[in-house]
Amino acid sequence: MLRWLGTALFSSVGRKIVMGLTGLLLVGFLIEHLAGNLTLFQDSDGTAFNEYKEWLESFGPLLKVAEVGLFLLFASHIAIALKLSLENREARKQRYVIRSSRGQATAASLSMLFTGSVVMLFLIKHVGFDFRFNGDFHEAPAAVVKDTLASPVSGFFYVATMGILGFHLAHGFRSAFQSLGLSHPKLDPLLDKAGIGLAVALAVGFASFPIYYLFFWTGGATS
Amino acid sequence: MTPEASPRLDSKAPSGPIQDRWDQHRVDLKLVNPANKRKFHVVVVGTGLAGASAAASLAELGYNVSVVCIQDSPRRAHSIAAQGGINAAKNYPNDGDSVYRLFYDTVKGGDFRARESNVYRLAQVSNNIIDQCVAQGVPFAREYGGVLSNRSFGGAQVSRTFYARGQTGQQLLLGAYSALMRQVGLGKVKMYARREMLDVVVVDGVARGIVCRNLTTGEYERFAGDAVALCTGGYSNVFFLSTNAKTCNVTANWRAHKRGAFFANPCFTQIHPTCIPVSGSHQSKLTLMSESLRNDGRVWVPTNAGDPRPASEIPESDRDYYLERRYPSFGNLVPRDVASRAAKERCDAGFGVGGGNAVFLDFRDAIERDGEDTIRRKYGNLFQMYAKITGDNPYRVPMRIFPALHYTMGGLWVDYNLESTIPGLFVLGEANFSDHGANRLGASALMQGLADGYFVLPYTIGGHLAGRSLGAVDTNHAAFDEAENAARERTERLLAVQGRRSAESLHRELGLVMWDNCGMGRSAEGLRGAAEKIRGLRDEFWQNVRVPGESGNLNQALEYAGRVADFMEFAELTVSDALHREESCGGHFREEHQTEEGEAKRDDERFAYAGAWEFEGVGTPATLHKEPLTFEYVHLTQRSYK
């Protein structure tokens, strides 16, 4: 009954379309996430951020649904990415002795698996240990965030991974449009620029938190 | 004195009003019952325009078809390289074209050495070809309004050439290839690429299959069928240097000839005037520059032989625009054979440029008149190709061009049904001798290949299949053993010589002999000498060739040596044909037979026939059979382009 869907989803082109879709939705999440996090900068005692978190929680079951959805987005993006990358390695078992690029492939496009994997490591730490599944966090959200980001180990890790996330998106955003079939001589140059702009904006935006708390924040723990 | 008709050559050309002949013939042909079609098996050799279109059309009708080709994919047959276009009598431009005019131009352009009935049929089906190709998705050039666009081409006063940029052959072949691949997908065609046909298998006088060498594994393979269609292209490479692709060969035709198919008019070869000249002894092939360049380029040589100045510094007074001088009314647009001979005449007289083997094709005046942009828009890709090959910038310095071997009008003799003198062996496309007489008009080879494959063979093959009682023959038949052993033995013989010269060096030498004596100008004396030299070269080949490697794997040197070996035998026939034809017509120019102004002089009294040669043994003179040609519609006249 749903064979057609299976065929499509398991074909190379179908999977790329899913990659692109999930990637763009994840970008959407990142924008929302950044906006939410910016409440950290609204005041110095964290009230705004805590209220934002409460507001989120007020959705109750809906939030759960959103979280499951988000998880599925990540899971499918990652699962397909791994499968595709593995197949791509397999597709040329005998490598070239000499290999040289024509200058179209970029460092970003060639390192998607690596940058993606770093983001995945980040997520494990970020979601599993720092916040979402950290009991302390739910006691005093803003404080835990600030403490985490202010600690040199976590803080610098955050800054570094945000750079790498930016790199992932520098290719990813533009690439997603191509995968979804959205290409036109008038659109493409805009997308090239928008992709880089968005990557930089998100990387800088997210990195501004750890940078602020590492270097400029003098507040100490709030409660 | 009209030539005596050979009883062995029944053209089966219908009589009656010429416009009704093909229709009447189709009514007269036996039909194969639809249910019986799938019981018949046809072997098609070659996947150029002729082969691919024939195989696809036969499979669509229900026949089972096996197809072989040399290249790694059927899409790479030499037809892919045709640039200029394909003719058809659509008369879309409303400039007075008609089936009759296309017929007339082709007969006249062929210097009255083609069969009228065939040419008329060709012109008739030309329009169906365009329709078929458009329906397949061939992206022909279009006008703004979306209708098909036409351009004019040499030898015609109407615009009847359809084209797809400079890649018409490619697009037409991809169309035919797509139809072929569709049938492969449907299981009606079995495609065997990287196979070389080495023999035709004849059982009880009827062609019943072929023997091939699998070029990847070296194994010999047998294909049995109820009919065989050779669509194996032309033999220009007997001259070594030509505009043909490297694998073009005479092997399939020659082996068929040895089994009893007559070879007609081998000396009718076409030389194209605008090719990039030879740049050194390393040269492996020549590249054609489209004829359309002569619309704007002016051909000249310096008036002072060996003028050391660069072209741009030679003043007008020291330039000889010899085509404009000799042919004031056609000027630079004279037909191919005339332009080629004029260039040779100047170079032979010592006025050639660039080492003596080239003339200038100059766009200076056109660029001054129309601007560089206009010229770029018209010929940009050609100029670029020229620059890539020569390293010169043709916008600044004139191109250097020289004629080169390009097309062969001669081929296996076929009747109106495209059947050779071996029953059941059909020959299509450039491989047969049929429609172009002694000279082919531009954009007519593509038309003929597709006409033969799409619209002629699918009908005429029925006459053979339904009309003869064909017993069952499979690949275990003794005739297959015999043919395979012969092919095997010949291959082993090539490997066993272990001499000191490569097949290529011998091929180059053969090519030079051919070019010098059987190229643009031919004389009895030169031809006799050439025959002598060819025999010597052939002996040397079999005593001194070195073919490395073995036969049981992919061995390109071995494949090639086999083709050269056949050229060594075939060249002698070409030269004999040229020697016997004591007249000048079309591409065949006998120096003894020219007018006072140096133009070709035909002898219709003695030579208005197709000369078909019967094989008698290597080194033994072949026997000539004549098919007299009668011209009921287009009256014999001397061509003039003054």
Next chain:
Amino acid sequence: MSGHEGGGDGMKITLKVWRQAGPDADGQMETYHLHDVSPDMSFLEMLDILNERLIQTGQEPVAFDHDCREGICGTCSLVIDGQAHGPEAGTTACQLHMRRYANGDTIHVEPFRANAFPVLRDLVVDRSAFDRIQTKGGFVSVHTGSAPDGNAIPIPQLVADQAMDAAACIGCGACVAACPNASAMLFVSAKVSHLGLLPQGKAERDQRVRAMVGQMDEEGFGNCTNHFECMAACPKEISVENIARMNREYLAATFRSRDDA
């Protein structure tokens, strides 16, 4: 092994060439020295000279595919110094000339590499996968004789031009050779675009794109991650816009088609 001295005063070129005796044999790079290379030679003519030497000295010549030698048949298939068809943009290996190189240069020559293009010998690879993809839908199903008049359906010049741009593909496989993932997307998308753009090909566009992509996957090509190297290597400069078009067609076809396959 090395040392094929030649006379003359042409360029000296060191060639490192992939030699592999057969499909299952191991291969390696072999070094050859040429001393008399003329700048007017084409790259393949230089290989001819090498082969002539090898034959003269009783060795097996280098097997390489070629036919038209003018950039249209798509037979030649060399990776030269790590680039499919060599360094010049929009140029097949057979159109590359030695004047591009300098005296004393070392040049590496390898076959197109992809699992879907197994090496048969030396520099010769098997690209029949492309033909099999073509059998699945690279056509318009029109029987000989059943076509309407060529001008029955007007086609806007722009559409005809775009179709021609895509149809210019010579099926060489350089896109696969150049793609870091050995993906055949550019080749397949060029055919899907050529036929899908024209009114004649529209009737079958849904089956076509799905069947051709299905076969492409079966042949073991990699997936496209939009590196765009293929376009840069393509001798006919086929645009990756075609890949986007094919993705679009695929998506549309998936939902438009009514069968459950």
